[in-house]
Amino acid sequence: xxxxxxRDLVRHDPAPLDRDAVFxxxxxxxxxGSAVWRRLERAGFSRLVGRTSAELDLTNxxxxxxxxxxxxxxxxxxxxxKVGGIMANAAYPVDFLSENVRIQVNVxxxxxxxxxxxxxxxxxxxxxxxxxxxxxxxxxxxxxxxxPTNDAYAIAKIAGILQVQAVRRQxxxxxxxAMPTNLYGPGDNFSPTGSHVLPALVxxxxxxxxxxxxxxxxxxxxxxxxxxxHSDDMADACLHxxxxxxxxxxxxxxxxxxxxxxxxxxxxxxxVGYDGATTWDTSxxxxxxxxxxxxxxxxxxxxxxxTGLRExxxxxxxxxxxxxxxxxx
Ligand SMILES: NC(=O)C1=CN([C@@H]2O[C@H](COP(=O)(O)OP(=O)(O)OC[C@H]3O[C@@H](n4cnc5c(N)ncnc54)[C@H](OP(=O)(O)O)[C@@H]3O)[C@@H](O)[C@H]2O)C=CC1
Ligand SMILES: C[C@H]1O[C@H](OP(=O)(O)OP(=O)(O)OC[C@H]2O[C@@H](n3cnc4c(=O)[nH]c(N)nc43)[C@H](O)[C@@H]2O)[C@@H](O)[C@@H](O)C1=O
Numbered sequence: 001x002x003x004x005x006x007r008d009l010v011r012h013d014p015a016p017l018d019r020d021a022v023f024x025x026x027x028x029x030x031x032x033g034s035a036v037w038r039r040l041e042r043a044g045f046s047r048l049v050g051r052t053s054a055e056l057d058l059t060n061x062x063x064x065x066x067x068x069x070x071x072x073x074x075x076x077x078x079x080x081x082k083v084g085g086i087m088a089n090a091a092y093p094v095d096f097l098s099e100n101v102r103i104q105v106n107v108x109x110x111x112x113x114x115x116x117x118x119x120x121x122x123x124x125x126x127x128x129x130x131x132x133x134x135x136x137x138x139x140x141x142x143x144x145x146x147x148p149t150n151d152a153y154a155i156a157k158i159a160g161i162l163q164v165q166a167v168r169r170q171x172x173x174x175x176x177x178a179m180p181t182n183l184y185g186p187g188d189n190f191s192p193t194g195s196h197v198l199p200a201l202v203x204x205x206x207x208x209x210x211x212x213x214x215x216x217x218x219x220x221x222x223x224x225x226x227x228x229x230h231s232d233d234m235a236d237a238c239l240h241x242x243x244x245x246x247x248x249x250x251x252x253x254x255x256x257x258x259x260x261x262x263x264x265x266x267x268x269x270x271x272v273g274y275d276g277a278t279t280w281d282t283s284x285x286x287x288x289x290x291x292x293x294x295x296x297x298x299x300x301x302x303x304x305x306x307t308g309l310r311e312x313x314x315x316x317x318x319x320x321x322x323x324x325x326x327x328x329x
Contacts, residue, residue, distance in 0.1 A: 031183060061106045069114060085200065227258040
């Protein structure tokens with residue numbers, strides 16, 4: 001008989017995924033989910049299943065169970081969540097905690113009921129303590145206080161990691177969790193107040209160019225450091241981990257490099273062609289001073305990010321300009 005500890009040993013080459021099995025991408029229209037869907041299509045998966053939140057509200061437990069019983073997916077990527085930038089998280093902590101806990105518990109319980117073979121849960125680098133030593137290793141989890149602007153969301157994500165580990169221990173199912181750094185790419189949320197920093201800056205600087213404005217004001221001091229990963233790289237890492245990692249520890253996913261918000265703003269301004277002034281509204285929160293991930297566990301499985309930050313920003317600006325009308329609605 002194997003002990004729980006033996007079952008939890010890391011296997012670097014779990015069985016390759018069957019391209020003809022039913023594969024459910026929860027949140028398939030979001031930034032990450034849509035990139036995962038494109039990646040899986042490219043890899044030859046022929047039976048992808050996705051539902052919008054209007055078609056299947058994952059906070060509804062009965063509907064979630066009915067969906068899993070009907071489709072019986074063999075594989076799942078859980079990329080459905082309530083997601084937002086620093087101000088959305090700070091303003092709506094109840095929603096970020098409650099909705100995310102409900103989505104996760106329902107999906108993970110329903111997946112357990114039909115014995116989903118491989119499942120990837122997506123957390124976030126904000127699960128780590130606000131002042132974790134840099135770069136942040138996976139074992140920094142639960143070693144200190146969280147960043148107050150996103151503690152509610154982080155607690156929900158930590159509960160998800162623990163639920164995946166518990167399913168591994170209790171049922172022996174080889175489910176895994178990935179902790180992405182800050183992400184960006186096509187299909188992102190470009191809402192001026194609710195979005196993350198990169199889409200917010202793309203929209204703001206693009207608008208300044210279009211209107212001829214000579215001054216742009218960003219939030220905070222510009223000194224916090226962030227690590228940014230393109231959503232296509234994230235999607236590639238999701239498939240890679242499902243095929244090459246089987247262990248209880250959540251895996252950090254990022255580039256391993258960070259820059260200041262000011263540097264990100266300068267790059268966005270340069271890419272969109274803005275040459276006016278930039279000021280900083282220090283009445284807005286900075287959030288965590290730095291959250292650079294240690295990605296050595298991921299690298300040990302043979303994966304590295306491919307998209308450089310400037311190239312990723314250029315692609316995102318091009319996408320935004322092509323889709324600006326629908327995005328700005
Ligand atoms: N964006 C980022 O910088 C980061 C994201 N992550 C994590 O990655 C995952 C994906 O994030 P991201 O793609 O950016 O988020 P998005 O907001 O772009 O997409 C979220 C998706 O979740 C779906 N969803 C939300 N609520 C429900 C619900 N009640 N029922 C069914 N579906 C629902 C939405 O469906 P619909 O569109 O149909 O409403 C949408 O497709 C999340 O777990 C997030 O925490 C982690 C680190 C950074
Ligand atoms: C992914 C991650 O995302 C969030 O944490 P965050 O990293 O702090 O996210 P952010 O991208 O919103 O901000 C990064 C920095 O950028 C500055 N900043 C400047 N100007 C704008 C601006 O216009 N918009 C935003 N949003 N930020 C701006 C801002 O003041 C901050 O210093 C959490 O939701 C958390 O839960 C989470 O998982």
